[in-house]
Amino acid sequence: xxxxxxxxxxxxxxxxxxxxxxxxxxxxFRDRFEHGDGDRIYVDGNSLGRLSHDARAAIQATVDEWxxxxxxxxxxxxxxxxxxxxxxxxxxxxxxxGQVLACDSTTVNLYKLAGAALAAREGSxxxxxxxxxxxxxxxxxxxxxxxxxxxxxxxxxxxxxxVDAVAAAADGAALVVLSHVNYRSGxxxxxxxxxxxxxxxxxxxxxxxxxxxxxxxxxxxxxxADLAVGCxxxxxxxxxxxxxxLYVAERHQAALRSPIQGWFSQADQFAMGPxxxxxxxxxxxxxxxxxxxxxxxxxxxxxMLAEAGIGAVRSKAAALTALAIDLHDERLAxxxxxxxxxxxxxxxxxxxxxxxxxxxPICRALIEQANVIPDFxxxxxxxxxxxxxYTRYTDVWDAVDRLAALVADGVHERMPAEAARVT
Amino acid sequence: xxxxxxxxxxxxxxxxxxxxxxxxxxxxFRDRFEHGDGDRIYVDGNSLGRLSHDARAAIQATVDEWxxxxxxxxxxxxxxxxxxxxxxxxxxxxxxxGQVLACDSTTVNLYKLAGAALAAREGSxxxxxxxxxxxxxxxxxxxxxxxxxxxxxxxxxxxxxxVDAVAAAADGAALVVLSHVNYRSGxxxxxxxxxxxxxxxxxxxxxxxxxxxxxxxxxxxxxxADLAVGCxxxxxxxxxxxxxxLYVAERHQAALRSPIQGWFSQADQFAMGPxxxxxxxxxxxxxxxxxxxxxxxxxxxxxMLAEAGIGAVRSKAAALTALAIDLHDERLAxxxxxxxxxxxxxxxxxxxxxxxxxxxPICRALIEQANVIPDFxxxxxxxxxxxxxYTRYTDVWDAVDRLAALVADGVHERMPAEAARVT
Numbered sequence: 068x069x070x071x072x073x074x075x076x077x078x079x080x081x082x083x084x085x086x087x088x089x090x091x092x093x094x095x096f097r098d099r100f101e102h103g104d105g106d107r108i109y110v111d112g113n114s115l116g117r118l119s120h121d122a123r124a125a126i127q128a129t130v131d132e133w134x135x136x137x138x139x140x141x142x143x144x145x146x147x148x149x150x151x152x153x154x155x156x157x158x159x160x161x162x163x164x165g166q167v168l169a170c171d172s173t174t175v176n177l178y179k180l181a182g183a184a185l186a187a188r189e190g191s192x193x194x195x196x197x198x199x200x201x202x203x204x205x206x207x208x209x210x211x212x213x214x215x216x217x218x219x220x221x222x223x224x225x226x227x228x229x230v231d232a233v234a235a236a237a238d239g240a241a242l243v244v245l246s247h248v249n250y251r252s253g254x255x256x257x258x259x260x261x262x263x264x265x266x267x268x269x270x271x272x273x274x275x276x277x278x279x280x281x282x283x284x285x286x287x288x289x290x291x292a293d294l295a296v297g298c299x300x301x302x303x304x305x306x307x308x309x310x311x312x313l314y315v316a317e318r319h320q321a322a323l324r325s326p327i328q329g330w331f332s333q334a335d336q337f338a339m340g341p342x343x344x345x346x347x348x349x350x351x352x353x354x355x356x357x358x359x360x361x362x363x364x365x366x367x368x369x370x371m372l373a374e375a376g377i378g379a380v381r382s383k384a385a386a387l388t389a390l391a392i393d394l395h396d397e398r399l400a401x402x403x404x405x406x407x408x409x410x411x412x413x414x415x416x417x418x419x420x421x422x423x424x425x426x427x428p429i430c431r432a433l434i435e436q437a438n439v440i441p442d443f444x445x446x447x448x449x450x451x452x453x454x455x456x457y458t459r460y461t462d463v464w465d466a467v468d469r470l471a472a473l474v475a476d477g478v479h480e481r482m483p484a485e486a487a488r489v490t
Numbered sequence: 491x492x493x494x495x496x497x498x499x500x501x502x503x504x505x506x507x508x509x510x511x512x513x514x515x516x517x518x519f520r521d522r523f524e525h526g527d528g529d530r531i532y533v534d535g536n537s538l539g540r541l542s543h544d545a546r547a548a549i550q551a552t553v554d555e556w557x558x559x560x561x562x563x564x565x566x567x568x569x570x571x572x573x574x575x576x577x578x579x580x581x582x583x584x585x586x587x588g589q590v591l592a593c594d595s596t597t598v599n600l601y602k603l604a605g606a607a608l609a610a611r612e613g614s615x616x617x618x619x620x621x622x623x624x625x626x627x628x629x630x631x632x633x634x635x636x637x638x639x640x641x642x643x644x645x646x647x648x649x650x651x652x653v654d655a656v657a658a659a660a661d662g663a664a665l666v667v668l669s670h671v672n673y674r675s676g677x678x679x680x681x682x683x684x685x686x687x688x689x690x691x692x693x694x695x696x697x698x699x700x701x702x703x704x705x706x707x708x709x710x711x712x713x714x715a716d717l718a719v720g721c722x723x724x725x726x727x728x729x730x731x732x733x734x735x736l737y738v739a740e741r742h743q744a745a746l747r748s749p750i751q752g753w754f755s756q757a758d759q760f761a762m763g764p765x766x767x768x769x770x771x772x773x774x775x776x777x778x779x780x781x782x783x784x785x786x787x788x789x790x791x792x793x794m795l796a797e798a799g800i801g802a803v804r805s806k807a808a809a810l811t812a813l814a815i816d817l818h819d820e821r822l823a824x825x826x827x828x829x830x831x832x833x834x835x836x837x838x839x840x841x842x843x844x845x846x847x848x849x850x851p852i853c854r855a856l857i858e859q860a861n862v863i864p865d866f867x868x869x870x871x872x873x874x875x876x877x878x879x880y881t882r883y884t885d886v887w888d889a890v891d892r893l894a895a896l897v898a899d900g901v902h903e904r905m906p907a908e909a910a911r912v913t
Contacts, residue, residue, distance in 0.1 A: 118557035134541035172778025329597035355595025
């Protein structure tokens with residue numbers, strides 16, 4: 068039984084969702100995570116993924132190792148950023164070894180790679196006007212520092228990035244920075260086609276994979292991507308503020324240098340010589356001492372994903388979001404909702420955006436009155452993130468059911484409006 | 491009984507050291523750390539501090555919180571970098587609230603603050619020629635990017651930084667970067683006097699506190715320091731690669747901007763508006779999502795240090811290093827050693843440098859044959875780091891005893907020489 072097969076006479080009943088759960092080949096992975104939610108339905112794994120038993124065990128083992136081995140632990144930790152990067156590359160990113168590091172934050176990694184690209188190439192910087200804030204802010208700063216134009220690409224808020232629009236914007240650019248999956252709409256860009264047109268224009272393309280790593284089958288090498296960054300605390304479940312990652316295609320490594328010339332990127336690190344000389348290979352994009360305990364959770368996350376298989380994860384993401392979209396059409400569209408996510412499975416990641424003029428009070432009511440945890444993105448999006456490793460089809464059904472009941476009852480109309488909220 | 495009082499007839503016997511342990515007001519803190527070393531003597535806490543029960547508990551509690559609260563944990567985590575920074579500032583740094591953040595690595599923090607200083611001031615950059623590599627390398631990169639001269643200040647390898655030498659070098663500088671405690675010699679700089687002469691020359695001073703935070707009573711506010719960075723994995727015992735910290739004196743915050751314009755430094759972060767506008771105050775020096783689990787260990791470390799009192803820590807550091815120096819004079823000087831650390835207690839931190847032409851094979855023999863863990867710094871230094879919270883006077887005595895016996899027996903002469911080693 069797959070999604071789309073009629074159950075209970077073809078209507079979208081809960082028993083249909085339950086049937087999908089029973090047939091789910093990833094079903095056993097749910098038990099690898101800690102729940103204890105009671106009645107809570109968590110559909111915000113696209114903000115912060117769940118804690119797995121594996122991550123907990125890896126963190127504890129590394130704390131034990133710190134306690135017992137002390138400084139001698141560095142014999143194994145010194146290359147952990149590269150080993151965790153290789154593991155992520157193989158499990159989640161379609162990247163061969165020696166091209167990925169797990170280190171720093173997404174923001175710092177974006178700064179390092181974009182800064183390296185601008186030092187190597189003349190031209191402007193292009194980024195979508197609605198891209199995630201940290202990307203735009205970092206690039207605004209780099210544009211000012213390097214005296215470059217920052218061009219904001221206006222894009223359809225729901226559809227995937229248009230290849231032709233990116234091609235036109237890339238003309239005269241040094242660097243084009245794009246999200247693989249849009250943080251608001253969930254729209255998935257065509258990485259291969261867009262990388263080609265950016266490169267044909269003479270620019271480098273840098274992909275932000277925050278909302279695609281661990282959610283869809285990213286294929287950096289096969290798509291010919293130049294550079295990429297992303298986080299590990301969403302679909303990779305490595306914990307709040309866990310180390311991020313960066314990717315630099317092997318062909319570019321020798322010509323690029325990080326603007327942050329830290330000692331972990333030095334060719335002969337413990338010679339502590341007088342001049343900076345970056346190591347050959349991906350290690351030149353390290354900066355300071357790597358966060359060992361955090362990296363242990365990244366490694367555990369990569370290993371679990373390798374076990375599940377990114378192909379199975381991607382298939383389930385498509386099916387979970389398809390169920391959410393069909394439930395939207397059947398239960399929510401008549402209540403003032405519209406879909407903020409592409410309808411074609413190949414054009415979306417693992418979250419859906421449910422748009423409503425009262426999205427903010429509805430979101431608050433969902434959390435406070437219905438024990439459903441989604442998140443809100445201005446101006447009008449409620450995001451349901453559906454990480455395939457632990458989300459059930461019945462979770463999707465229950466979340467929409469509670470949402471529909473709440474809006475039909477007008478519960479949100481009795482919530483106080485507030486201007487700001489942290490998620 | 492304090493160090494210097496004669497015991498056992500005035501000779502430096504082990505029972506004298508044991509007497510000092512019995513009288514140690516910080517004695518009970520040793521039991522707050524995990525040991526299980528057996529015969530091992532650990533004198534490398536200046537590379538990686540020990541695991542405390544407090545840090546283990548804080549990490550586990552935060553993992554639990556991640557598992558149970560999921561994204562709603564951010565209501566408490568969102569300002570954790572500032573709260574942990576304030577706690578560090580009060581416990582270890584002599585810094586009032588709103589001036590310290592715990593975040594990123596020392597390297598990235600140095601880059602952010604030095605970059606901010608160079609964007610605000612014209613002039614060269616000054617750094618000691620023998621300063622820690624990451625400082626020199628980061629500044630070399632910034633000097634090239636900003637078109638500034640990087641001036642290397644030659645300094646005595648054992649004595650504290652000379653105030654007059656720094657004053658002369660600061661002429662025409664925008665920024666002077668100095669280590670408070672030298673990583674090799676352990677020499678302690680006069681922060682107040684040097685800050686004054688740098689500022690009189692029209693430059694900003696940035697202090698690297700990696701080897702002084704948690705070891706001596708740093709007094710950033712009282713000394714009139716401008717900027718500072720440091721790590722928390724040495725004397726603060728927050729774990730391998732734990733989050734670092736940065737300090738920006740309140741009077742400078744409005745005029746300085748981080749070159750890395752991340753979303754956690756944005757004035758209205760979750761408005762996700764079109765333009766970057768840094769928040770007022772220290773928060774503008776954040777970049778990406780803070781490492782929550784690592785910050786929990788930093789907070790635990792700051793709380794333990796506050797409980798012990800930095801004054802008591804500093805007094806014991808002076809006494810432990812005094813014992814090491816006297817033992818050097820009595821037991822090691824005749825074996826070809828010379829002292830690489832200032833003899834006046836006010837001129838040194840919490841580690842001593844024991845110099846020997848065969849330092850490298852001696853260091854290896856100590857580790858492999860005598861189960862003493864120090865570290866080696868080129869060209870000829872064996873460092874004994876003596877973190878006051880858990881180091882016993884008998885540890886110092888035993889470590890020197892084993893060292894003296896080993897060198898007297900010529901054990902190191904039978905070790906293979908090697909060119910490289912990671913510590």
